[in-house]
Amino acid sequence: MSSPKKTDRRVKYTKQAIRDSFLKLLSEKPIEKISVTEICREAEINRGTFYSHYTDPYDLRESLVKELIEAVRARMLELGVSTRLTAAQMFKLLKENQELCRIFAGPYGDKESMLKIIRSNATAYMEQESEVLCGLSEYAQSSVREMLIASIASVVKCWFDSGMQEPAEEISRLLDTFCAYGLAGFAPRQHFHADDSE
Amino acid sequence: MSSPKKTDRRVKYTKQAIRDSFLKLLSEKPIEKISVTEICREAEINRGTFYSHYTDPYDLRESLVKELIEAVRARMLELGVSTRLTAAQMFKLLKENQELCRIFAGPYGDKESMLKIIRSNATAYMEQESEVLCGLSEYAQSSVREMLIASIASVVKCWFDSGMQEPAEEISRLLDTFCAYGLAGFAPRQHFHADDSE
DNA sequence: CAAAATTTTCATCACACTGTTGATTATTTG
DNA sequence: CAAATAATCAACAGTGTGATGAAAATTTTG
Numbered sequence: 001m002s003s004p005k006k007t008d009r010r011v012k013y014t015k016q017a018i019r020d021s022f023l024k025l026l027s028e029k030p031i032e033k034i035s036v037t038e039i040c041r042e043a044e045i046n047r048g049t050f051y052s053h054y055t056d057p058y059d060l061r062e063s064l065v066k067e068l069i070e071a072v073r074a075r076m077l078e079l080g081v082s083t084r085l086t087a088a089q090m091f092k093l094l095k096e097n098q099e100l101c102r103i104f105a106g107p108y109g110d111k112e113s114m115l116k117i118i119r120s121n122a123t124a125y126m127e128q129e130s131e132v133l134c135g136l137s138e139y140a141q142s143s144v145r146e147m148l149i150a151s152i153a154s155v156v157k158c159w160f161d162s163g164m165q166e167p168a169e170e171i172s173r174l175l176d177t178f179c180a181y182g183l184a185g186f187a188p189r190q191h192f193h194a195d196d197s198e
Numbered sequence: 199m200s201s202p203k204k205t206d207r208r209v210k211y212t213k214q215a216i217r218d219s220f221l222k223l224l225s226e227k228p229i230e231k232i233s234v235t236e237i238c239r240e241a242e243i244n245r246g247t248f249y250s251h252y253t254d255p256y257d258l259r260e261s262l263v264k265e266l267i268e269a270v271r272a273r274m275l276e277l278g279v280s281t282r283l284t285a286a287q288m289f290k291l292l293k294e295n296q297e298l299c300r301i302f303a304g305p306y307g308d309k310e311s312m313l314k315i316i317r318s319n320a321t322a323y324m325e326q327e328s329e330v331l332c333g334l335s336e337y338a339q340s341s342v343r344e345m346l347i348a349s350i351a352s353v354v355k356c357w358f359d360s361g362m363q364e365p366a367e368e369i370s371r372l373l374d375t376f377c378a379y380g381l382a383g384f385a386p387r388q389h390f391h392a393d394d395s396e
Numbered sequence: 397c398a399a400a401a402t403t404t405t406c407a408t409c410a411c412a413c414t415g416t417t418g419a420t421t422a423t424t425t426g
Numbered sequence: 427c428a429a430a431t432a433a434t435c436a437a438c439a440g441t442g443t444g445a446t447g448a449a450a451a452t453t454t455t456g
Contacts, residue, residue: 150352
């Protein structure tokens, strides 16, 4: 949709160079310390060329996030998970894009981007929940939905931070349990009573 | 602790001017578009003065976040909620600092700062949960803890976004229910079965 | 296949922002 | 009130920014 004809070879090369340079810098320091000049020095292109593609480093990052979202969505369609996406499936899709994910989830990535990526794919994951929530007020519904999304993003961030050692199934079980049953889901076997009084 | 003797009147005035100017700008645009020059023009002080207090706008924001954390913590001690903090109490404390919170939770605030604020006070809130989690692996424990914190931050953000209309008790019930029982906590009365198969 | 048309890349320029330094002015203390 | 201390400011050199029009590469067309 955005660019069905990326004919020009130069553009492809230039964009790749910018991308590589930017990701290298972004793994070293926060985006606010990265100047356009720096990106271009590293990429060995003229600064003007950068500006003909992006307005600033933030715009560039935005575009990479979109790219990642697109990539994940495309894979989803490929795999035919159109209706219901399991957490495990989602994690595997993200893992396929480690390079970008690691940076966006890392110390110099931002949670906002991470959330955008999660949110874009969380819809499918959360479809099942709507029936549970339909009894609540509009406000409560969106609050709960946001808590779910935040929980997903949080688990994913932990996962990336730890180098994605743990198997996707393990992590997705944690997430599913928490989302479905909260802390009670982790209680050994004892029954929790809903007593709120101190 | 940080400054028990803020004797000089000028400093107080200058810092207030910087703070006001910055917050005004931050409610209009993201921090990455805010220059030191701009802050000083608005605050009618010399740029050098800014640099004698902060290194850059990010440092300034950091300092405001710390200030907010301190304020909330101080109020906590005042109220004597040293051991267990209810969600409702926490929300009320945040509401007491609307001015800052609204900006940090708003469109140009960042989730990271919000999380820092929540995290700093979530310890007390979460003390109760540690017994539930102690059976899990280190990794699972921290994952779940992060999900809890993310949920709290998420609810708070929703709350601020909607202008803090809803009473703190309402919101805290949502949060408590979700954290304790997950989505199952919102199911009308029907029993959810832990069937994971599609 | 070559010349025109199109698109991308680059050198240069004027201007804004940065961070520092040392002089100037205000505040506190004895 | 005067000396000591601390904060504020004016000015400077260096760097990054964003725009413009020329040069170069690619694609299109006859």
